[in-house]
Amino acid sequence: MKIAYSHLVQHIEENPSIEHVSDTLFQLGHEHEIEDGIFDMEFTPNRGDCLSINGLLRDLAVFYTVNLNQEIHNKKLNELLIDFENLSNDICPQISFLKLEIDKAPEVYKGSLDNYFLDLNLNKNNFFTDISNYLSYETGQPTHCYDAKKINGKLVFQEIERDTEFETLLDKKITLMQKNAVFSLNNEVINLAGVVGGKRTACSSDTKTAIVECAFFQPEAIIGKSLKYDIHSEASHKFERGVDPECHDRVLRRFIKIVSEHANIKDMSIISYSYKDSPVNKIPVNVNKVNQILGINISEDDYLIYLSKLGFDINKDVIKVPSFRSDVKTQNDLSEEVARVIGYDNIPRAAVDIPKNEKSNNKDIENKLRFFLLDNGFYEVINSPFVSSSSDRSIKVDNPLDSNREYLRTNITNSLLDNLVFNERRQKDSIKLFEISDIYTSKNNEINKIRRLSIVASGRVGHNHIDFSKKIDKKYLTNLFKDALPSEDFAIEIFSREGLNSKIKNEIVGCEIDIENFSTEVLNYREETRPPNSFKKFFQISDLPFSSRDLSFSIKDFSSRQNLEKYILEYENELIKEKFIFDYFYNENSAEIKIGFRFIFQSVNLTITEAQINNVMNDIIGHTNKIKGVNIPGLN
Amino acid sequence: MPAHKDILPPELIKDRGSLHPINHMKDSIMNLLISFGFEIVNGPEIETEEFNFDMLNIKKSHPARQMHDTFYIENKSNLLRTHTSPVQIRGMLEKKPPLAFISGGKVYRKDDDATHLPMFHQVEGIYVDENVSFAQLKDLIYKIIYLLFGEDVELRFRPSYFPFTEPSAEVDILSKEGKWLEILGCGLVNPIVLDNCNINSSKYSGLAFGLGVERIAMLKHGVTDIREFYKSNLDFLSQFK
Numbered sequence: 001m002k003i004a005y006s007h008l009v010q011h012i013e014e015n016p017s018i019e020h021v022s023d024t025l026f027q028l029g030h031e032h033e034i035e036d037g038i039f040d041m042e043f044t045p046n047r048g049d050c051l052s053i054n055g056l057l058r059d060l061a062v063f064y065t066v067n068l069n070q071e072i073h074n075k076k077l078n079e080l081l082i083d084f085e086n087l088s089n090d091i092c093p094q095i096s097f098l099k100l101e102i103d104k105a106p107e108v109y110k111g112s113l114d115n116y117f118l119d120l121n122l123n124k125n126n127f128f129t130d131i132s133n134y135l136s137y138e139t140g141q142p143t144h145c146y147d148a149k150k151i152n153g154k155l156v157f158q159e160i161e162r163d164t165e166f167e168t169l170l171d172k173k174i175t176l177m178q179k180n181a182v183f184s185l186n187n188e189v190i191n192l193a194g195v196v197g198g199k200r201t202a203c204s205s206d207t208k209t210a211i212v213e214c215a216f217f218q219p220e221a222i223i224g225k226s227l228k229y230d231i232h233s234e235a236s237h238k239f240e241r242g243v244d245p246e247c248h249d250r251v252l253r254r255f256i257k258i259v260s261e262h263a264n265i266k267d268m269s270i271i272s273y274s275y276k277d278s279p280v281n282k283i284p285v286n287v288n289k290v291n292q293i294l295g296i297n298i299s300e301d302d303y304l305i306y307l308s309k310l311g312f313d314i315n316k317d318v319i320k321v322p323s324f325r326s327d328v329k330t331q332n333d334l335s336e337e338v339a340r341v342i343g344y345d346n347i348p349r350a351a352v353d354i355p356k357n358e359k360s361n362n363k364d365i366e367n368k369l370r371f372f373l374l375d376n377g378f379y380e381v382i383n384s385p386f387v388s389s390s391s392d393r394s395i396k397v398d399n400p401l402d403s404n405r406e407y408l409r410t411n412i413t414n415s416l417l418d419n420l421v422f423n424e425r426r427q428k429d430s431i432k433l434f435e436i437s438d439i440y441t442s443k444n445n446e447i448n449k450i451r452r453l454s455i456v457a458s459g460r461v462g463h464n465h466i467d468f469s470k471k472i473d474k475k476y477l478t479n480l481f482k483d484a485l486p487s488e489d490f491a492i493e494i495f496s497r498e499g500l501n502s503k504i505k506n507e508i509v510g511c512e513i514d515i516e517n518f519s520t521e522v523l524n525y526r527e528e529t530r531p532p533n534s535f536k537k538f539f540q541i542s543d544l545p546f547s548s549r550d551l552s553f554s555i556k557d558f559s560s561r562q563n564l565e566k567y568i569l570e571y572e573n574e575l576i577k578e579k580f581i582f583d584y585f586y587n588e589n590s591a592e593i594k595i596g597f598r599f600i601f602q603s604v605n606l607t608i609t610e611a612q613i614n615n616v617m618n619d620i621i622g623h624t625n626k627i628k629g630v631n632i633p634g635l636n
Numbered sequence: 637m638p639a640h641k642d643i644l645p646p647e648l649i650k651d652r653g654s655l656h657p658i659n660h661m662k663d664s665i666m667n668l669l670i671s672f673g674f675e676i677v678n679g680p681e682i683e684t685e686e687f688n689f690d691m692l693n694i695k696k697s698h699p700a701r702q703m704h705d706t707f708y709i710e711n712k713s714n715l716l717r718t719h720t721s722p723v724q725i726r727g728m729l730e731k732k733p734p735l736a737f738i739s740g741g742k743v744y745r746k747d748d749d750a751t752h753l754p755m756f757h758q759v760e761g762i763y764v765d766e767n768v769s770f771a772q773l774k775d776l777i778y779k780i781i782y783l784l785f786g787e788d789v790e791l792r793f794r795p796s797y798f799p800f801t802e803p804s805a806e807v808d809i810l811s812k813e814g815k816w817l818e819i820l821g822c823g824l825v826n827p828i829v830l831d832n833c834n835i836n837s838s839k840y841s842g843l844a845f846g847l848g849v850e851r852i853a854m855l856k857h858g859v860t861d862i863r864e865f866y867k868s869n870l871d872f873l874s875q876f877k
Contacts, residue, residue, distance in 0.1 A: 026794065027795075028795065029794060029795025029796065029797075031794070044795075044796055044797035045698075045699065045797060046797045047797070219697050220696065220697035223697050223699060223702070224699070224702050224704075227702070227704055240699070292767060292769065292841075293769060293770060293803075293824060293841065294769060294770045294771065294803075295769030295770055295771025295772060296771065330802070330827060330828075332802040332803065332824060332826065332827055333802055335770070335802075335803055335824075336795065336802060336803035336804070339770065339795065339803050340795050344792075344793035344794065344795060344805055345792055345793055347770055347771055347774060347793075348771055348774075349771055349772075349774045349775040349778060350769060350771035350772050350774075350775055351772070351775055352763070352768070352772035352773075352775050352776050352843075354672055354673030354674065354736045354763055355673055355734060355736070356673045370655065373653060374652060374653045374654065374655065375650075375652065375653075376653070377650070377651040377652060377653050378653040379653040379654055379656075379870060379873045379874070380653065380654065380655050380656040380659060380873075381656060381868040381873070382656050382658060382659065382865070382866060382868075383866065383868065384753075384754065384755050384866065385742075385755065386754065386755075395682075395709050395710060396709065396710060397707050397708070397709055397716075398707075398708040398709060398710070398711060398712055399704075399707060399708055399746070400707075401746065401748055401754055405754075408709070419868035422867070422868060422869070423868070423869065423870050426869065426870070426871065428870050430651070431870065432653065433868065438680075438681055440681070440682050442710065445710070445713075447682055447710075447714065449680055449682070462650070462651040463649075463651055464648055464649050464650065464651070465645065465646060465648075466648060467651070529652055531655050531660050531663070531664075532660070532876070532877065535657075535661070535853075535856035535857055536857065536875060536876060537857060537858045538857040538858050538859045538864075538872075538875055539875065541864075541869060541871045541872055542871070558643055565646060580649065581646050581649075584645050584646055586643045586645070593643065595646070
């Protein structure tokens with residue numbers, strides 16, 4: 001909600017700066033941004049009472065001297081005769097109507113009304129609606145104005161449950177569905193209560209007589225309607241969070257006053273219906289409890305001063321909560337009020353001593369499996385559980401994000417196969433993935449949970465001179481796991497590539513196993529890897545294709561080998577993403593070592609040219625040529 | 637004859653994988669909390685409205701319960717938990733105070749953009765004992781933040797609102813760029829929640845806190861798009877060895 005600093009500060013005697021008001025609002029828990037003297041406020045959902053100038057000033061009054069200076073019409077008013085029936089007074093326990101007749105709508109506005117439109121850069125509508133909008137801003141109470149000429153029958157408020165066409169005053173036609181609280185006239189819906197009025201009875205610039213409706217609606221009856229019908233409505237935002245049920249008389253008298261400042265009122269009358277008393281929350285004065293909750297030590301006098309400045313009525317040993325603060329019910333709520341006034345950051349810290357717990361981590365087996373896989377080059381992934389396809393045991397999401405995410409997955413492997421294809425398309429030639437996750441299925445309306453490990457691998461075994469030429473296959477994976485965890489049955493499968501939309505032919509192998517099937521023997525596995533202690537800074541990933549170059553050397557002077565390896569493996573260039581020894585062979589007969597290096601070139605922001613790669617390679621070749629006893633076969 | 641060491645094959649550099657950075661971060665936070673005395677409790681990701689909302693004082697009218705915020709399943713008979721708090725409810729129903737639980741794992745909300753995902757991870761903690769105060773909550777939060785971000789970090793507590801805590805706060809840290817960044821939510825357990833779990837709220841009080849794992853991981857690793865964590869891109873994952 002946007003609130004102008006100038007509209008607030010005109011009621012504050014100390015005339016604080018915008019920065020001072022901003023700091024105070026933050027201390028009180030009212031987040032905001034400031035632009036051109038306007039606070040763009042974001043209130044927590046329990047503080048609907050702050051959605052107005054007066055609401056914010058009520059909170060600021062604990063720090064400043066606030067003077068509202070808002071005049072109201074304080075003379076006796078005639079009773080309005082209106083044909084109205086409330087058939088759902090549980091939803092609308094309080095409602096008032098004010099009828100006003102003027103001789104002519106003004107052409108220009110004055111005072112606060114004018115400032116409201118000017119300072120917040122708002123479009124005007126018509127005289128009565130403009131005052132209604134302004135009063136919602138000033139008091140927090142939305143009102144709705146009907147053109148009295150168009151109210152030509154019995155007005156009924158009720159919650160209906162039938163499909164009904166309704167045209168809003170914003171010219172939008174909607175179909176009301178399921179339960180909706182509405183006002184009807186001669187059985188036709190003319191107002192979606194608490195959200196938006198209807199076009200048929202709306203005021204216009206010609207309206208001379210208006211009926212102003214001022215109501216309290218239970219938030220439960222309004223919540224979700226604005227979103228359901230895609231109607232951005234400040235009124236619904238306020239009714240959803242709760243408005244002050246006791247403010248009607250003051251708001252309507254303020255309405256009259258503003259009208260009278262702009263036009264001659266020819267006639268006016270009012271009527272209020274109250275079907276149920278508003279609940280009054282009363283909490284015993286107990287400063288000791290508040291001190292204990294917060295861990296502070298304030299006096300009872302200070303405590304009561306804070307609360308009375310916030311509008312709480314203190315009568316001997318009882319604190320009466322004001323009608324606009326329906327969120328305050330307990331000593332903890334009062335403690336929060338005190339904490340806001342003191343400032344959360346000013347509450348001292350007190351050491352907490354939680355008794356040490358000796359219970360072991362029940363994820364030990366799972367963690368051992370993770371480290372075992374890490375040690376063997378597997379990467380842990382996490383996938384979304386939402387999928388498009390279903391099986392007879394799939395759980396259906398009632399309200400999916402889209403049709404591709406309508407069910408919960410019944411296995412992990414399919415997700416890993418998608419991950420594998422994704423990485424193959426990014427030219428990865430060695431892919432080893434695993435995921436541990438809960439899987440949920442349903443049978444006969446019973447939901448079953450299974451915790452599973454899934455493994456999928458394909459391509460080269462690794463990027464070193466031993467593994468580079470080996471392919472991941474069923475035998476490789478079976479042996480790998482059998483050597484390290486002989487007691488476990490990984491039951492490796494070969495997965496079909498059919499339907500994977502991939503041209504790569506490498507075998508895909510893996511398995512999916514219930515975690516509970518692993519024995520405690522897993523705990524004997526001694527991991528080589530530990531998780532990193534620090535959290536590395538991420539560097540941007542390139543989506544551009546990479547190129548690779550191989551360089552093979554013949555070494556006759558073996559003492560030079562280490563120099564060559566050191567030079568190449570420590571060689572730095574921003575275009576080189578990875579480099580490793582992919583081949584090594586010692587030929588005893590010819591007393592010669594053959595060693596091959598692979599260089600992977602990739603840039604984050606540009607497609608690398610042949611010339612750029614050749615420059616780097618020539619630099620490497622130039623340097624390595626100078627190493628004694630090292631030759632590049634085929635190079636002169 | 638060449639020296640033996642000169643014809644030995646090069647050092648075998650074994651390819652190692654990596655933990656997923658979110659799981660690594662989650663485990664790091666949980667291990668930190670275990671060192672403070674918290675005990676891990678686990679619970680299902682598919683929950684009932686009773687445990688996910690009612691027991692936590694989230695009223696029927698609360699916007700979070702609407703279909704646009706929560707994933708419901710099997711004709712609204714159950715839902716995907718929107719936070720890990722129901723796990724703590726289950727823990728409190730099983731044990732008597734003093735108790736100190738942490739729970740971590742996947743949670744689901746109906747969001748999908750560059751900063752929000754329909755699935756993300758939380759770690760939550762709760763400590764219930766006699767005379768637990770907001771001042772103690774502050775001390776604990778300071779310790780957690782200092783251990784995660786270093787003792788130089790500046791932090792602030794802001795009043796906030798969660799139905800299950802009262803008073804409630806959000807905690808921000810000051811970034812190097814001078815911007816306040818929200819890190820976690822916390823508060824004193826609402827007495828209504830304790831009573832719902834058959835814990836005498838006139839005798840016991842509790843503190844609770846919750847951290848979004850992705851949020852912390854993004855800050856610690858410098859990742860700007862949350863979706864990177866879930867692409868399963870080896871170029872991304874291999875950075876976190």
